[in-house]
Amino acid sequence: MSYPSPWQPWQAQSSPSMLASHADRERAVDVLRAGFAEGRLQQTEFDRRVARAYEARTVAELSLIVSDLPQGPLAVQPSAAPVQPYPAVPRTFMPAPPPPTNGKAVGAMVCGVLTTMTMGVTGIPAVILGHTARAEIRRTGEGGDGFAMAGLVLGWLSVAGWAVVMAILFLASVSST
Structure with a gap:
């Protein structure tokens, strides 16, 4: 049984050709910072990608910059059903609802x-x-x-x-x- 991947900021966008906002760029830079802090990027690669992220015009460009990092976007597969951000919690582990008040x-x-x-x-x-x-x-x-x-x-x-x-x-x- 496979669970849907965690929600990514880029998955909320309707089209990869959508223009990137300042918040999108900052999220991409945050992903790059996390990758650099984990040792996944060298200083020169990090600096180059951050510069590209701030120059990016579309969400697709941002997704390419961070696609090889763990927090980067996953390929969005079109589906009829909306993707839940996390797997459903089984009823066994959910708290019991409070009884109705008399x-x-x-x-x-x-x-x-x-x-x-x-x-x-x-x-x-x-x-x-x-x-x-x-x-x-x-x-x-x-x-x-x-x-x-x-x-x-x-x-x-x-x-x-x-x-x-x-x-x-x-x-x-x-x-x-």
């Missing part, structure tokens, strides 16, 4: 946060949604347990706050009579 857990969190703006009215729905979401999460393995727990805590704080307010009002009404 919608009721998100609802519990939203209701819990809204208790501060609704003066606790959304506290009871937050508690109900939070308990339901946690049960579903344990059963199905979905994500969102943190959302459900946050909704539960905020909901129970709201319910407890309303219980304290009602107790104070009740004691005030009993003591006033």
